[in-house]
Amino acid sequence: MDAIQRELLMQVAGLHEIPAGAYNIRSNGQSIERKSTGNIEIINKPDKSGIEIHIKPGTKKESVHIPVIMSQSGLEEVVYNDFYIGENADVTIIAGCGIHNGGDAASRHDGIHRFFIGKNAHVKYVEKHYGSGDGSGERIMNPVTEISLDEDSFMEMETVQIRGVDSTKRENRAHLKAGAKLVVMERLMTHGKQKAESWFDVQLDGEDSSANIVSHSVARDESWQLFQSHISGNTRCSGHTECDAIIMENAKISAVPQLTANHVDAALIHEAAIGKIAGEQLIKLMTLGLTEAEAEEQIISGFLK
Numbered sequence: 139m140d141a142i143q144r145e146l147l148m149q150v151a152g153l154h155e156i157p158a159g160a161y162n163i164r165s166n167g168q169s170i171e172r173k174s175t176g177n178i179e180i181i182n183k184p185d186k187s188g189i190e191i192h193i194k195p196g197t198k199k200e201s202v203h204i205p206v207i208m209s210q211s212g213l214e215e216v217v218y219n220d221f222y223i224g225e226n227a228d229v230t231i232i233a234g235c236g237i238h239n240g241g242d243a244a245s246r247h248d249g250i251h252r253f254f255i256g257k258n259a260h261v262k263y264v265e266k267h268y269g270s271g272d273g274s275g276e277r278i279m280n281p282v283t284e285i286s287l288d289e290d291s292f293m294e295m296e297t298v299q300i301r302g303v304d305s306t307k308r309e310n311r312a313h314l315k316a317g318a319k320l321v322v323m324e325r326l327m328t329h330g331k332q333k334a335e336s337w338f339d340v341q342l343d344g345e346d347s348s349a350n351i352v353s354h355s356v357a358r359d360e361s362w363q364l365f366q367s368h369i370s371g372n373t374r375c376s377g378h379t380e381c382d383a384i385i386m387e388n389a390k391i392s393a394v395p396q397l398t399a400n401h402v403d404a405a406l407i408h409e410a411a412i413g414k415i416a417g418e419q420l421i422k423l424m425t426l427g428l429t430e431a432e433a434e435e436q437i438i439s440g441f442l443k
Contacts, residue, residue, distance in 0.1 A: 139165065142209045142238050142270075149268040150234030151205040161203040162189055164217070166210045178202055178229075188218035188250075191231075195224030195256065203232045206249065211241025211275050216248045225256035225288075234266035237277040237303075246278040253284070255291045262294045269302025276304040283310045287318035289344065295322045299334070300442065307335040314375075316344030324353040325442045328361035328389070338367040342375035342404070351379040356438050357389035366394040371404025380409040384441060386434075 139147070143165055147153050156171065160178035163171040169189070174180050177197040181190050191202055204219065223229065239245045255261055269277035279299075287293060299306065312320055320340065328334050340349045349369055357363045369377040381393040395408035415437055423433035 139170075140209070143207050146207040146209065146236030146238055146268065146270070147205055150207070150236040150266045151203055151232050153203065153205070157201070157203045159201040159203070160191075163203070164206045166208055167213060167215050175200065183218060183220070186218050187216065188220070191219070191221045193221070193223045193227050193229055195226055197224065197227040197229055199228060201230045201232065205233065206235040206247055208236070208245055208247060209238045211239050211245055211273055212243030214244070214246040216250070218250045219252070221251065221253045223253065223255045223259045223261055226258050227256065228260040230262045230264070232264050234264070234268070235279050235281075236268040236270070237279065239269070239271040239275045239277050240273040241275050242273060244276040244278055246280070248280040248282070250282045251284070253286065253293065255285070255287050255293060257288045257290060259288070259291045261292070262296075264296045265298070267299040267303050267306065269304070277302060278305045279303055280307045281309070285310075285312040285320065287312065287314045287320060287347075289315045290317040292319045293321070295320070297322070297324045300325070300327050301329070303332065303334070305333050308337065310336075310338045312340045312349070314340070314342050314344055314347035314349065316346060318344060318347045320349040322351045324355070326353065326355040326363070327358070327438070327442060328356075328363055329358040330361060331359070332361045334361070335364045336366070338379070340367075340369045340377065342369065342371045342377055343373065345374045347373075348376045349378070353381045354383075354442055355381070355391070356384045356386070356442065357391050358386045359389060360387070361389045363389070363391045364394070365392070366396070367408075368396040368398065369406055370398040370400060371406050372400045374401060374403035375405070377404070377406045378408070381411070383412045384438065385412055385414055
């Protein structure tokens with residue numbers, strides 16, 4: 139890998155070197171490094187571009203890294219990755235995509251990830267998106283995440299997009315069985331003329347299942363964001379969705395939370411707040427010696443952590 143590819147890998151997966159545990163590193167449309175372990179097997183999909191990750195039941199405290207990096211301008215790809223997590227497993231999965239575009243043609247990565255999480259399994263899934271390059275070609279990422287949570291399983295999902303992505307549409311769908319739990323934390327910032335859409339559709343099908351979907355976002359300059367979430371409570375369950383956004387300059391933000399209760403014991407809550415940075419916050423930091431611009435950056439940094 140060259141210096142640009144190494145920088146992309148560090149940004150999306152925090153890797154300065156080949157990671158411990160299982161991994162699959164994809165660069166410019168090809169798998170360039172791969173390793174399976176005794177408990178985690180990574181194989182090519184037989185019928186389309188992508189991989190299957192099979193995690194044995196009872197696997198504990200192991201990790202899988204599956205970053206995608208693109209430094210070739212004009213490259214477009216669709217990748218299908220399926221995760222099969224066995225019962226009682228406890229694993230961390232680090233994904234993410236970084237695109238460096240120094241040319242005039244658009245570069246695009248669409249990743250379709252499907253998770254089949256077994257009974258009583260615990261999964262932490264981290265997905266980071268990052269773009270760089272001074273070319274005029276767009277950097278486009280359209281991730282799709284489909285989640286099936288079996289009884290008493292748990293998935294914690296963290297998605298981060300802070301800079302450099304011109305257009306993204308993030309689709310997330312989940313079905314939860316009895317006692318299953320889903321926690322999502324989205325952190326997003328757009329600037330320039332960037333566009334970002336986030337869609338969540340969560341079906342609480344099993345008794346005592348629960349979901350907590352939270353988005354913190356900042357829209358700057360002329361950028362545009364749409365957050366739309368729909369939680370359906372189909373039995374005795376609990377669900378919460380929240381969008382908290384800061385708007386700056388000439389940006390535009392739409393938040394559309396939706397709840398559907400199909401059972402008398404479905405307890406569902408939604409919250410949405412969009413506003414500018416409070417003046418008293420700026421004043422407080424400026425009295426400590428920061429300029430207005432420095433105070434803004436400090437507030438945004440803390441908000442997106």
